[in-house]
Amino acid sequence: MENKVLMKGNEAIAEAAIRAGCRHYFGYPITPQTELAAYMAKRMPKIGGTFLQAESEIAAINMVYGVAATGRRVMTSSSSPGVSLKQEGISYIAGSDLPCLIVNVERGGPGLGGIQPSQSDYFQATKGGGHGDYHLIVLAPSSVQEMADMTSLAFDLAEKYRMPAMLLADGTVGQMMEPVVLPEEKNVEFTEKDWAVTGTKCARPHHIVNSLYLVPEELEQKNFERFERYAKIEETEARYESFMMDDAEYCIVAFGIAARVSKNAVLAARAEGIRVGLIRPITLWPFPKKALKDASEKVKGFLSVELSMGQMIEDVRLSIGCSKPVELVNRAGGMIMSPEEVVAGIRKLKEGEAK
Amino acid sequence: MKRVTLFVGHYGSGKSNIAVNYALFLKRKGHGAALADIDVVNPYFRSADSKAELEKEGIRVIALPFANTNVDLPALPSEVYGLVERRDVCAVLDVGGDDRGALALGRFVPYILEENDYEMLFVANFYRPLTRTAEEALEVMREIEDAAGMRCTGIVNNSNLGAETTAREVEATANAAEELANLSGLPVVFTSFDAKLSPAPEVHDPFPLTLQKKII
Structure with a gap:
């Protein structure tokens, strides 16, 4: 048989994330992205990964914050109203310069809105969403194949620039089925990072993950540094x-x-x-x-x-x-x-x- | 042919597509036919999408009251009872995906078993990532049977790669379907494929599908 498979966009993200070395998923069900969580619930226990349905979206994004601090690949997914709930956590993750993947399979809004496809979270995704000066790398897939390919790319970019990445899809791309060639399994071996909180074993100074700064000069400096990084990304990573x-x-x-x-x-x-x-x-x-x-x-x-x-x-x-x-x-x-x-x-x- | 035909399977395996085509097949063979969409799992693509086309053919369609609206409410209409209790028409039931979808069958099972004139067909697409092999498909079949409280009676091989399907892709899954038949002890009832496929796949049990879902 062919090495192509027939997948829903939501499933393609889940399988591609696993193949990109993600072993930690935290989420809360919401239409039209639930297949992603359901797929993770089936696959993660079989490969020694973590699938956890949190008590809320807010809890899930803060679990992502925790794993991201250890330098492991981690993700969450939701749809519009759920992503609104995650905004505080996303701001904290951005303020702590940590990589992670957030998937938003958008539905109509505002408010509880509806369950049919939409792109009305563009402002939220690209202009901040949460509080403070920060950006997310935002990728917009338009086919099931791209759902898979961009998941892998999003993890790589997030890690390269130490910032959260978002896959901004819509209910149609999430729900539709198309043939996909899945990316090759990446070597998931963990590489030591000079910022990750992994336990010092009394052999090195502490790594500190934090978004609180007591001295305003320091906080200003952090913002300046972050935006120098953003400028470099704007110069080199725009894709169309x-x-x-x-x-x-x-x-x-x-x-x-x-x-x-x-x-x-x-x-x-x-x-x-x-x-x-x-x-x-x-x-x-x-x-x-x-x-x-x-x-x-x-x-x-x-x-x-x-x-x-x-x-x-x-x-x-x-x-x-x-x-x-x-x-x-x-x-x-x-x-x-x-x-x-x-x-x-x-x-x-x-x-x-x-x- | 039995009076009640239930289509179950992994979600995304093509149950709705088969169900609407099967209802049409029964009608054209001269049977009174009715289709009930009792998929409580998927609010997006569903057999209710074909309601207008089926009703034009004189097939009664019973859909969830809120199908294709923004109300994601898994409530089943009372007419479904009528369909399993009244025995004057052939009933086709489009059941939701996986074990979760099959749970919705529970309340109808006593009637179906009592009448004992049914087929529960497991729809398999071996190009779906979680049912790539006969073993994996069997695992899903067992989960569905446990949730439904009923045993499957046959297999439908609906293997396809969406718009990229050719005869070759369909033919290549015959072995997997045969293996699932051996593992489960159930017959492969038919192999379904898009009627527009040219050349048509060479299979001994063809069931061409004339109604197809719209794709953007």
Whole structure:
């Protein structure tokens, strides 16, 4: 039989995390990400790992904080309302410069909202979410294969830069089934880290994991250092996919499931003779600003396609210095736009620009 | 053919897809047919999605009152009782995935066993990561039987790789299905695949599926 398997996006994240050496999972069930926790509950006991259903999301993220302090690969997952509950812990983990993976399989909000897919946690994921000056590395998969591949990448980046990484998916990518080639099992052997709390055995000075600073000068210095690191990440780690942009006069910007709908819209619009392309941000932080800036020198206008009331559109406008018109095609509350709605948005952009 | 057909299996193995196609198959053979979607596990893709198509064919569809809404409430409608108690139509039951999904069967089991005119078919997709081998599939089957309080009576081989399925992928799983049959002592009742597959897989027990779920 083939080495491909048929998986749900949520399961692909779980299996890929295990293969990336993650042996510690803490979570609390919530639709539409529960398959991830269910998969972990089945697999972790068989491989000597930890699966723990905590008493709440807040407890789960603080368990992640604890394991992250020991330098082991650790993760949690939830959906929108649950990720809101985790924000305090995420801020503490970022303030302690620890790596971990947080998965958000988004659903419609605000409040308890609904269980259908959404992308309305973009601001929360990319602009902080919790208190204080910090960022997460945010990856946006748009297929089941990418759910697997980006899980592995997220762990690597989090560890490399000692900061939390987030996989920002939506209910559709979490629930849909597609064939996947799973990544190879990584060597999970633990390497000693010069910051991890693993017991000194009286042989070395203490490593201290902490986000509290009693002297404001020290706290300011920590913030400065952290943002130097962030600047380096913004320079080197921005990722995106460019689709039919070579001769494009108009540029759609969309990520995740909205990008899949948009690809169909690009093909449909081109069949009508409108030259459209797509830039799909793969990292939402760092945002692929340069790719959009470069595109703005060639295209006549942009269309931000989002499952929200328009959040990423602000980053699109900032990236291009508001040099070209940027319009929005959006649905909210768990609804998904059709390719036809996107094509209509492109036509409108074209007409508006002709005036 | 039995009056009640229950489809159980690992979640994501294709139970809903098989159930809607099987109801259509019964109807086209001239039987009165009704389908009950009693999947209390998965709120996203479900057999209720095909309600309009089935009702057009004259097949009654009983779905959870809140299927495909934002209410993630696992309440079963009372009409399901009617389906197991009233014996004038063929009933197809689409049961939720894994042992957790099969738990919902519990209250109907006494009626089904008493009538004793049923088949409980275990749907297997050997391309699913937790049922890659006959041994793994058997483990899931036993968990489901324990939760349901009923034994499976046959196997449906629904192995597929989604949109990337060709005849070769289906044919390659015949051995695993045979092995599951040997381990469990149950027959492979049919091998299902998308009716649009061309060429069709060469299997001795084909069941082409004409209704397919929408994929973005």
